[in-house]
Amino acid sequence: MASGDRLAIIAGSGLLPHYVAKAAVDEGESPFIVRLKNEADLNWDGYESEIIGVGDLAGLERIFKNNGIGRVVLSGGVKRRPEWREIHPNLKSLLKIPSVIKTLLAKGDDAVLQMVMKLIEAQGCRVLGAHEIVPGLLAVTGPMGARVPDKADQDDIRKAMHAAKTIGLLDVGQGAVSVGGRIVALEGVEGTDAMLERVAHLRANGRISQRRKGVLVKLCKPQQDVRADLPTIGPSTIANAAKAGLAGIAVEAGRSLVLDRETMLRDADQAGIFVCGIDMSLGGDFKE
The missing domain is CATH 3.40.50.20 (Rossmann fold)
Known part of the structure; x- marks a missing residue:
């Protein structure tokens, strides 16, 4: 140095x-x-x-x-x-x-x-x-834990991905939640954990179907400078996703950070929640 x-x-x-x-x-x-x-x-x-x-x-x-x-x-x-x-x-x-x-x-x-x-x-x-x-914090493409998103989950990923990209263009937030193909929450200044708490509250009050689980997607804003504020997930994200009744979480591979990866994936596996990285250059696909 x-x-x-x-x-x-x-x-x-x-x-x-x-x-x-x-x-x-x-x-x-x-x-x-x-x-x-x-x-x-x-x-x-x-x-x-x-x-x-x-x-x-x-x-x-x-x-x-x-x-x-x-x-x-x-x-x-x-x-x-x-x-x-x-x-x-x-x-x-x-x-x-x-x-x-x-x-x-x-x-x-x-x-x-x-x-x-x-x-x-x-x-x-x-x-x-x-x-x-710390390059090792970056999310990789594909499932990171034991669970893999099924077809319904993949449909929710695509829906939430489009919503997250749209609010990113407006410089509003980075995350969106889709349940059964319906966008039920968009991230604002409150942050991801608070948004997931809102989803849990909506589900508890019957505003969101109890039968359909849903997915959280977090993406970089299209115009974002990647040197600051990359989308980030960690153990607290898993805990709040579980409370919200979600099936899983998808983040942008190569442009999102995964904190305390070992603990987070252990918690995700125990909760039956998938975590995967999506490749935006391939339209949001991921390789299994």
């Missing part, structure tokens, strides 16, 4: 930042953890780190300069966008503040993330995707 090319991990909530940090350490790196205030929820003992507000661009520049940062990975969830009053610009971002505020107020998550990456690059750093540090 060249001088001035240290890796910084901007850590939000969830397990992904930890996976990225561990992989970096295994490769002989000494990553600096930028813990986002009120978002990062892991214990970072043993790592050099600092807490910073989501909109503190001046603080971010200081951290990069003082710690020789040249590469940056954005990882983990961010539940809340900063208010314009919370934005602390540096000289390099001062002229961009009007467009920054406009994006925060009126644009979707993908537009916001692309803006954030441009602001980081303006500091002279390269932005990497989490999958570039």
Whole structure:
């Protein structure tokens, strides 16, 4: 690693930042953890780190300069966008503040993330995707567990895939649920787990058939920069899919992350839920 090319991990909530940090350490790196205030929820003992507000661009520049940062990975969830009053610009971002505020107020998550990456690059750093540090997290094509989707499941995959692609184009969300060929839920700002809780509630109240199970599909937004916010599933996704009565989960192969794969697939097999990667270049097909 060249001088001035240290890796910084901007850590939000969830397990992904930890996976990225561990992989970096295994490769002989000494990553600096930028813990986002009120978002990062892991214990970072043993790592050099600092807490910073989501909109503190001046603080971010200081951290990069003082710690020789040249590469940056954005990882983990961010539940809340900063208010314009919370934005602390540096000289390099001062002229961009009007467009920054406009994006925060009126644009979707993908537009916001692309803006954030441009602001980081303006500091002279390269932005990497989490999958570039931990390629083993990427979903593969085909069934990943013991169960394989049947014909009805495949019909639901195709239906939910089309819906997920449509809302992705609108920069709304990445996921959709189809039950018996009917779209029953689309992911918004609440996230996947909250959407699945909504599906479970609808089923419990008789709004969704008890006889038909259904499928969750998660895809990258067509215009998405794959360096941030790749669709992600893990053990909590399996638990919530089971509560929602779903038959399985399909994610975009090569452009989705699978966290705690061994535990997730064990839980999926025990719950009778399939997990598969779909190849969008083949129209959403998968090889068995």
